[in-house]
Amino acid sequence: MSTGFQIAIDCADPHRLAEFWAAAVGYEIEHHDDRIRSIIEAGFASEDDVMEHGGHLVWRTAAAASDPGGTRPRLLFQQVPEEKTVKNRVHLDLRVGDERRQAEVERLESLGATRLWDGSQGPQTWVTMADPEGNEFCVA
Helix, strand or coil, X not given: CCCCCEEEEEECCHHHHHHHHHHHHCCEECCCHHHHHHXXXXXXXXXXXXXXXXXXXXXXXXXXXXXXXXXXXXXXXXXXXXCCCCCCCCCEEECCCHHHHHHXXXXXXXXXXXXXXXXXXXCEEEEEEECCCCCEEEEC
């Protein structure tokens, strides 16, 4: 039996980061307007827990993006009070191949990413970047 998982990312602005990563990896932002309304109506959450974003009712402190094909892990972005202070201990590697790397780096920069440095180890090369909140990731 396999174990399903999602990748949870702490952040300051979950909706902005979900939009960045959805565009970066071809995911869709999850919308749960009806479910959120039913949770509020049942008394498990209040209007203070939600807000309007992009024409949808969303949780104020969380957002998610998922693979439209349903084969890759869900990305959950959750608001935390503290700022990022050190290098990530875990990061995502986007594998696009040598021939597409430069174009992909430029596309990600246009979405709000920052190029940090170029790396190599033996025959492997990559570009280390940061998302709009400074979380490192690589494009290989």
